[in-house]
Amino acid sequence: MLLPSNFSLLPSFHPCSFLSVFTKMEVTLSDSFILLPAPRHLAQQEGTLTLADGQLIALESADPQALRFAGARLQAALRQHAGLNWNLIAGTAVPRQRIGAILSVVPASTQHPQGYKMTISPQGIHVIASTPAGVFYAVVTLIQILEQKGRDLPAVRITDWPDFPNRGVMLDVSRDKVPTMETLYDLVDMLASWKVNQLQLYTEHTFAYHQHPDVWAAASPMTGEEILALDAYCRQRFVELVPNQNSFGHIHRWFEHERYRPLAETLEGAMTPWGTFREGPFSLCPIDPGSLELIRSLFDELLPHFSSHQFNVGCDETFDVGQGRSREAVAKVGAGRVYLNFLLEIYREVKARGRTMQFWGDIIVNHPDLVAELPRDVVALEWGYDANHPFDKNGAIFASSGVPFYVCPGTSSWNTVAGWTDNAVGNLRNAAENGLKHGAIGFLNTDWGDFGHWQPLPVSYLGFAYGAALAWAYAANHDLDIPLAISRHAFHDPTGTMGRLAYDLGNVYRETGLTVRNSTALFWLLQLAPAELETLERRIQQGEGLNRERLQQTGRHIDQVMTHLAAADMQRSDADLIRSEFTWAADMLRHACRRGAWMLDNSEANSADSLAPEADRLIAEYREIWLARNRPGGFRESVARMEKMRRDYS
Numbered sequence: 107m108l109l110p111s112n113f114s115l116l117p118s119f120h121p122c123s124f125l126s127v128f129t130k131m132e133v134t135l136s137d138s139f140i141l142l143p144a145p146r147h148l149a150q151q152e153g154t155l156t157l158a159d160g161q162l163i164a165l166e167s168a169d170p171q172a173l174r175f176a177g178a179r180l181q182a183a184l185r186q187h188a189g190l191n192w193n194l195i196a197g198t199a200v201p202r203q204r205i206g207a208i209l210s211v212v213p214a215s216t217q218h219p220q221g222y223k224m225t226i227s228p229q230g231i232h233v234i235a236s237t238p239a240g241v242f243y244a245v246v247t248l249i250q251i252l253e254q255k256g257r258d259l260p261a262v263r264i265t266d267w268p269d270f271p272n273r274g275v276m277l278d279v280s281r282d283k284v285p286t287m288e289t290l291y292d293l294v295d296m297l298a299s300w301k302v303n304q305l306q307l308y309t310e311h312t313f314a315y316h317q318h319p320d321v322w323a324a325a326s327p328m329t330g331e332e333i334l335a336l337d338a339y340c341r342q343r344f345v346e347l348v349p350n351q352n353s354f355g356h357i358h359r360w361f362e363h364e365r366y367r368p369l370a371e372t373l374e375g376a377m378t379p380w381g382t383f384r385e386g387p388f389s390l391c392p393i394d395p396g397s398l399e400l401i402r403s404l405f406d407e408l409l410p411h412f413s414s415h416q417f418n419v420g421c422d423e424t425f426d427v428g429q430g431r432s433r434e435a436v437a438k439v440g441a442g443r444v445y446l447n448f449l450l451e452i453y454r455e456v457k458a459r460g461r462t463m464q465f466w467g468d469i470i471v472n473h474p475d476l477v478a479e480l481p482r483d484v485v486a487l488e489w490g491y492d493a494n495h496p497f498d499k500n501g502a503i504f505a506s507s508g509v510p511f512y513v514c515p516g517t518s519s520w521n522t523v524a525g526w527t528d529n530a531v532g533n534l535r536n537a538a539e540n541g542l543k544h545g546a547i548g549f550l551n552t553d554w555g556d557f558g559h560w561q562p563l564p565v566s567y568l569g570f571a572y573g574a575a576l577a578w579a580y581a582a583n584h585d586l587d588i589p590l591a592i593s594r595h596a597f598h599d600p601t602g603t604m605g606r607l608a609y610d611l612g613n614v615y616r617e618t619g620l621t622v623r624n625s626t627a628l629f630w631l632l633q634l635a636p637a638e639l640e641t642l643e644r645r646i647q648q649g650e651g652l653n654r655e656r657l658q659q660t661g662r663h664i665d666q667v668m669t670h671l672a673a674a675d676m677q678r679s680d681a682d683l684i685r686s687e688f689t690w691a692a693d694m695l696r697h698a699c700r701r702g703a704w705m706l707d708n709s710e711a712n713s714a715d716s717l718a719p720e721a722d723r724l725i726a727e728y729r730e731i732w733l734a735r736n737r738p739g740g741f742r743e744s745v746a747r748m749e750k751m752r753r754d755y756s
Contacts, residue, residue: 139254141247142300142571142595143578144586151261153228159190161206170196172238173209175342176245180207183249188257207231209241216240220303221267224248226259239303239344246299250595266579270541272512272548273577274304275570276350276418278520280312280359281555282740284326289563289735290336296567296596298343300574304550305340306350306418311359312739313351315407320363326739333411341413348464349412352420353401353452354390361387369396372430379425389424391431392448398455405455415461418487419452421445422466442473446480453481467511471500477507487550489514491624493532501544512548513541517569518612519561520554521625523632523698524691525612530569535584538576549577557633558744560694560728562687563735567596568608597676597684604674604684610667611688614695617660620649627652628660628698633747635754636705654703661699668692683734690727697724701751714755721752 141148163180165173177194184190192206207230215236216222222235222244233244243266251259275297279285285293294305307328314327328336333347340347360366367373370387378384390397409417427445428436435444449465456463467486470477480486486509488500497513504511515537518530534551541549551573553566571592575583593605615626622630622645630642643651668689676684697720704717725748732741 138260139251140587140591140594141250142586142591143575144582145247145264145266146579146582147265149263151227151263153261155226155228155230155259155261157184157188157190157206157257157259159192161190161192162200162204163192163194164198164200164205164208165194165196166198166208167211167238169211169238173211173241176238176242177209179242180209180245180248183252187249187252190257205230207233209233209245211235211238211241213237216267218267218271220271221265224262224264224266226251226262228261231259242298242344243301246301249299254594254600268301268578269538269580270546270549270577272304272550273302273574274306274346274348274512274548274550275302275573276306276308276514276550276552278308278553278555278559279328280308280310281557281559282744283555283559283732283736284312284328284739285563285736287332287336291339293563294336294340294343294345297570297574298345300571300595301578302570302574303344304346304348304548306348306550308420308552308554309351310356313408315404317403317407318360320365321360324739324742326737330407330411337411337413346414346416347412348414348416348418349408350418350420351404351408352422353404354392354419354421354448355388355424355426356420356422357390358386358388366400369394369400370430371426371432374430376426376429384426388426390448392424392427392444393432393435397448398451401452402455405459409459409461416464416485417456417459417461418464418466419456420466421449421452422468422489424469440473442470442476445469446473446476450481453484457483464512466514467500467504471503474503477503477509480507480509482508482510484509485548486511487514488512488546489516489552490537491516491518491529491533491552493529493536495533495536497537497540498543501540501546505544510547511544512550513537513546514550514552515573516552516554517566517573519566519569520556520559521629522612522615523560523565523626523629523694524614524688525561525565525568525608526615526626527568527609527612528616530612531572531588534569534573534576538580542580549573551577557629558747559740560629560632560744560747562691562731564597564684564687565608565612565691568592568605568612571596597674598678599674599676601673601675603670604676607667607670607674607688611664611692611695614660614664614667617656617663618649619653619656620651621647623647628695628702631698631702631705632694632751635750639705652702652706654706657699657702657706661696664692664695664699680734683731686727687731690724690731693720693727694724697721718752718755721748721755725749725752 163177165177167173184192215234219237220239222240224244225232235241311321312325312327314329337347361370369390371389371391373387375385428441453463464485467488486504488511515533518526572588589605589609590602593599593602597604618627620627
């Protein structure tokens, strides 16, 4: 694990001050065990604690019930990983030798309310924290040690607290996957074990609004009852389930229905900032009173299902504003002002419902003179998904204006099938470093589903895990052994094989010699028709263009990476499913290599006759993989993109 060799406890908490200290520290890797996140300070002591059966877990707090869940988690872990049965008690008024672990809440005992101190000595385990959340974070760390060491625990002292008070994951449930409740519960458990404390489900049309049933009829949406259940599940694990409903742009799913089309900015389509024309309506018209009426109805029905007092209203990528019905208003006062005026109307609706508004900051940051007009009780979400995104420049804009903000990188899994490892690592580090530099109050790690949401969920585990580690303690986790950490704590494979495979498969794109913005060339070879190859060439940022020999080399490299799958020893109930998901993802990338060669020269070795049955198999397997973790709604739209690929071979 990562051990700071020259750690000194600072006298007061400030995220930026920690960055300057830890960038100078030396770290070493112990082969004893690895933790995720690596704690800020761990000191190994002399001796070993050999756990005995029949001991007690003492909950020491003015409110022991607040510690009961953390205690039960430790109790279950002792049973599973050490074969021990320990009971819970409140208080310590029993013989000391009976107590194996004390979980204590002592107000103001730690520098940060989410921090903790944990001592494992030959005499027992003692956790001290200022809040129940701190105790929970100590317990999930202790469980990771138990998983690796069993009954014989090394003597250690850990002092730990987070860099970012808000550490979130945003999961796209609108393009096109809506996960099953079992999938969501499992994901919450995994994220909570890495000290993630916020979850958002990005929604365009996948909440079952009773006032708007036509919009979600074919989407297998999240129902109000399911949100209530998920919210309660999250709260137990100190995860805040933040409502997320896009409320300005990305309303195109609604405009598919005649009832809502009169509210669109433009029905014909609009030019995008990326130099392409997007057909059809996309954003609400900000000067139409009916737009705000629709927003009110959504907020009134959605928000009561969440205990969180925050609310992400979206409002990103409103590129069509000014190209339709608001053209005159934009010509008169400017696009930024028209955008801000409608954003402030939304803000007032959120405020009236007792919530703090979060919103994507991509539009307002392009109008830095207007940022200072934002209310100081909003939270701007500064997002960007390239490794070199200007988090430094944009973070400085929000910081100088006094507007609280999160940095929002991503897992780099979408538009890839199997991941984009190097970019993910660079993007996550960039966001954390510059978020700390400019005083960001949160780190929201996003996982999108553009163009069919083809990537299986476990492809995103690498980004989820490394993002959680950096958000907790950037400097202690900057040089984390990512393959080893995710193998142990995401895939539960102690051999290290599965983590290395996931890491390497996410980097096979490099073999093509091409860099494409926010995606990989292999992904676009699957999405585009032969006549559209010119579109891919325009997307390429680096490289000399598609090359048949490089594609063949990439295929061989995929084969090399996947030879190790048989050696993985995943101790998870869904291990076979994960093997199938990564096998399918690798097969899709191989198909992209063969398809690319066929597109280039229609060679005999890659003829349509050989590609067609392979595509049929991949489509059939995709359905099985999809339904194993997700609801059926959305599958038709997603698989239609593969069926389009298949028709090219007819």
